[in-house]
Amino acid sequence: MTGTKITLAHGSGGLAMQQLIKDLFVKYFNNPHLSLMEDQAQLSLASFSNSTDKLAFATDSFVIDPITFNGGDIGKLAVCGTVNDLAVGGAIPKYLSAGFIIEEGLDLATLELIVKSMAQQAERAGVSIVTGDTKVVHKGACDKLFINTSGIGVIPENRCLGVSQVQAGDKVLVNGTLGDHATAILQARGELALSGDISSDCAALNELTELMQVAGKVHAMRDATRGGVAAVCNEISESSQLSICLKETQLPIHQEVRAVSEMLGLxxxxxxxxxxxxxxxxxxxxxxxxAAMQSHPLGKQAACIGEVSDATTPQVVVEGLYGTHRQLQMPVGEQLPRIC
Known part of the structure; x- marks a missing residue:
């Protein structure tokens, strides 16, 4: 690659773009599918049909600000986000695509850091980035870098997870402390002079989800991204027409997250x-x-935080220390814009 900044030429389809693809994306994402440099990835159907009767397909876009933060960056987030969307549906993630919208003037060194991070995370998660796209827009038309990832996974035969499987009596489990990512981003933005070194929990959960499903009957899983646990529980309650009671005393929350949330009214x-x-x-x-969750590095602080019931009016409530109850509503609006 020549120069130190992204220019419009890097998205023109010409020599500069070809050099960027070869010297950066192919260098870090290299695999037999991508190295063919076709306009599409050609994947063997036999490799899917031998192990499953269903495919899972997910897509997500990432516009986080800032693009690097304590515990991760937009590249790691893009891989983990789509891997997790597949994994919580019971799928084994296999292949990803990656689309980049890059602002003119972005440092090439920053882009390389992001791409390298994506490659490392994909390897850890056991997935291959097999196809992609690059666009460069005029300075100011986007903020540094936006990424879209789509993913394909296989769902093993006889595995069926989803809201239709949720039943009264089910226990509600989480795999660790809540709100870490949002707090890390708030600190990284530096707008509120928040001190601390809380790290984002950004991670691929597919190894953990497989371990869980071996251990016992999991009816449904969701990753608690935007809207957090409140959004997940309200979606499940509304779709299943069941109620969920969460125990406030059982919620795993880092002390630093609790302090920030109390200070900001979150x-x-x-x-x-x-x-x-x-x-x-x-x-x-x-x-x-x-127990299986707690045996895994990404589930050491896992906890049972509540239970599903068939109460007359489907709702989500939080039971406090002294037996009081408050209704936990679906989030309205965006608490923290550009959080992922």
């Missing part, structure tokens, strides 16, 4: 996470699944 249950899932597990299997 609720950790509504704050974004990028490495946390909410699982709805058959009561008789809950202890086994929780």
């Amino acid at each position: 609720d950790p249950l509504l704050m974004a996470n990028e490495g946390k899932l909410v699982a709805f597990v058959a009561a008789e299997n809950a202890d086994a699944v929780l």
Whole structure:
């Protein structure tokens, strides 16, 4: 690559763009599918049909500000986000695409850092980035870098997760502390002079989800990103027409997150996470699944935080220390814009 900044020529389809693709994207994402340099990835159908009767397909776009933060960056986030969307549906993630919209003037060194981070995270998650696209827009037309990732995974035969499987009596499990990602981004922005070194929980959860499903009957899982646990529980409650009661005393919340949320009037249950899932597990299997979660590095602080019931009016409530109850509503608007 020549120069130190992204120019419009890097998105023109000409020599500069070809050099960028070859010297950066192919260098870090290199695999047999991508190295063919076709306009599409050609994947063997036999490799899917031998192991599954269903494919899972997910897509997500990432516009986070800032693009690097304590615990991750937009590239790591883009890989983990789509891997997790597949994994919580019971799929084994296999292949990703990556689309980049780059602002003219972005440092090439910054772009390389992001691409390298994506490659490292994809390798850890056991997925291949097999196709992609690059666009460069005039300075000011986007903020540094936006990324879209789409993913394909396979769902093993006889595995069926979803809201239709959720039942009264199910236990509600989370794999660790809540609100870490949102707090890390607030600190990284530096707008509120917040001190501390809380790290984003950004991580790929597919290894953890497989471990959980071996341990016991998991009825449904969702990753608690924008809107946090509150959004997940309200979506499940509305779709299943069941109620969910969360125990405030059982919520795993880092002291630093609790302090920031109290200072700013935020609720950790509504704050974004990028490495946390909410699982709805058959009561008789809950202890086994929780133990399996706690045996994994991404689930050491896992906890059972509530239970599903068939109360007359479907709703989500939080039970406080002294037995008081408050309704936990679906988030209205965006608490923290450009959080992912």
